[in-house]
Amino acid sequence: MSTFLKIVLVEPSLILRCGMSFVLRRLTSFDIQVVETGETERLEALIGEVAPDVLLINPSLADERLLLRLRQQRSVRLIAFQSALADARLMQHFDAVVSIYDTAEQIKEKLRSVCDSRDGEASQELLSAREKEIIVGVVKGLTNKQIAERFFISVHTVITHRRNIAAKLQIHSPAGLTIYAIVNKLVELNDVKNTIYSNEEQ
Missing domain, CATH: 3.40.50.2300 (Response regulator)
Known part of the structure; x- marks a missing residue:
């Protein structure tokens, strides 16, 4: 096409x-x-x-x-x-x-x-500030419960945000969100590396 x-x-x-x-x-x-x-x-x-x-x-x-x-x-x-x-x-x-x-x-x-x-910027504009924060939490390896506690919201609300993010970006995996977050400068590459290393040590 x-x-x-x-x-x-x-x-x-x-x-x-x-x-x-x-x-x-x-x-x-x-x-x-x-x-x-x-x-x-x-x-x-x-x-x-x-x-x-x-x-x-x-x-x-x-x-x-x-x-x-x-x-x-x-x-x-x-x-x-x-x-x-x-x-x-x-x-x-x-x-x-x-x-x-x-x-x-x-x-x-x-x-x-x-x-x-241009498309990357347009997709960012579709996301709310809270949704961007949720993406950062996911990329940093936080569970839904940990994200909920960090932002003082319910786990159900986190799950709803994640569904909305997946629908807006058409990204359905943490790996895909990680790439998106790096490309669109929501996180630093070093933050992601540190998360990966800490997960490997556990």
């Missing part, structure tokens, strides 16, 4: 813009709609109209104020479309960098990586 993506492509060079648009529309495993522009005057209005998943922009067209405003739109991922050296300070605002020398496969992997990070 293809992943549908709306991309706004901002590049002043017609040749580069058409070439990248051609490559994007032919990437396997993606169904991509591309809206092209060569200027930034109406860029923010265009983003409001199109509601893109990804903004692919030549960094020479963006200043720091524009990028900071765009970063506030959490649903939009920023990818630099780089054809020349760019200011390193500007580049730190981007989620990824696509070069004119990248292969189609490299571009596809960068898009997939950006989409995966």
